[in-house]
Amino acid sequence: MTSRERTYRIEGIIIRRRNIGEADSIFTIFSNTQGKIDAVARSIRKPRSKMRGHLETMVQSSLFVARGRSLDILTQAQTIDSYQEIRGNLEKSAAALYCFELVDLFVEKGEPLPELYRGLKQFLEVLKATSSPLSVRYFELYLLNLLGYEVRVFECVVCDSRLPEQTALLVPEAGGLVCGNCRLNTGPGRLIPVPIIKLFRFAARVSLENYVTIRVTEENLNLLRLATIDLIRYHLEREPKSQYFLENLPPPPQKP
């Protein structure tokens, strides 16, 4: 085996950490070229570890990894961005951790997904600058579409006709919106009013940077949230754990 095969270099975002043994930690990393990987950092919890601080959940790092028999081993780590702007804000941290969990649950290990990696980085960049909850909704829809769970919101998924400007039924099982005529022939769904249909359509058409500038009422934000969660829940066949945390944050402090 050559040295090139024994170690490899990746850029990655640490999406999960769990401690094992006396001083080791296993990190789940979503990387640019290798997709999702698990790798162990030996003695990382000892005060003198050089990798401490470069290996934390939500840190984007440049990493050297050695192939191990059962688990790959992190040998070097250098922080590229520690996302302090997100880390220091409870609401933003919860949003980032929720999206990390989605990536972790939806993506199989070792499947390279460079586009999703760019999308996740983009999401974190936008999250640094804005508090709009629309960023999470956009990421959910982006992730679903990219992984092949397309959500059809322009035509009825049953009869293919262009949806009229009226409430439609979102049927996750059918893959999108259903018109009034076809409603009786589909599985269970949620009624989606026109403003929410528009938010779905915008998400398919505009960039994340533009999407977060859209002004939305609290009520519509909540309706959109319930709708995207229906989709996530259907495709995952479970509830992401961090969802509960994200939706039950204490209200932000009142401005004086």
Ligand SMILES: [Zn+2]
């Ligand atoms: Zn129809």
